Amino acid sequence: MPRNARLKILSLLLLLSIPVALEIEAQKVLRGKASYYSDRLHGNLMSNGQRYHRDSLTCAHRKFPFGTKIRVKNVSNGKEVIVTVTDRGPYSKRYILDLSRAAASQLGILRAGFCQCEITPLDENLPPSLFPLENEAEELPRLNLTPDSTATYPNPAWQRDTITNSRATILPLQK
Numbered sequence: 001m002p003r004n005a006r007l008k009i010l011s012l013l014l015l016l017s018i019p020v021a022l023e024i025e026a027q028k029v030l031r032g033k034a035s036y037y038s039d040r041l042h043g044n045l046m047s048n049g050q051r052y053h054r055d056s057l058t059c060a061h062r063k064f065p066f067g068t069k070i071r072v073k074n075v076s077n078g079k080e081v082i083v084t085v086t087d088r089g090p091y092s093k094r095y096i097l098d099l100s101r102a103a104a105s106q107l108g109i110l111r112a113g114f115c116q117c118e119i120t121p122l123d124e125n126l127p128p129s130l131f132p133l134e135n136e137a138e139e140l141p142r143l144n145l146t147p148d149s150t151a152t153y154p155n156p157a158w159q160r161d162t163i164t165n166s167r168a169t170i171l172p173l174q175k
Helices: 002-025 101-107
Strands: 030-036 058-060 068-076 080-087 095-099 114-121 163-164 170-172
Touching: 030 101, 068 095, 068 101, 080 095, 080 101, 095 101, 095 114
Parallel strands: 030 095, 058 080
Antiparallel strands: 030 114, 058 095, 068 080, 068 114, 163 170
């Protein structure tokens, strides 16, 4: 086999293996400590430009892009919550995640202030209502939405003899 053909086959195999490696990396589970924001920060600007609200299910992470949905599981009691990355932090090396007060409340860590947790980034192609939780008893249905090819549309304005404006007056077209 000529050298060029071998290089083409090798490069093709390499290109085919890259998406698989990226997909495996995206579903990686991180483990560490999570804390929650102080109530004094309520209303302050976050790194994404929005104001922090303690009743929203948001978090701060050092590297995940803004808008990434993350499942956070409290290892000690098994409670889970899905949060959105809206800020950068935490700035302490001991913690890997800062949670909003509402998210910390759902995980049951308000009294302790922190917890050991597992963090899993979720598939961004799913709508938020279809993010699966491990402790759900039944599978949520998925919608199969396909466009209808038989849809009809009214005649465009350039094909009509008259044009109607918002006051329902008919104006003759000039030719």
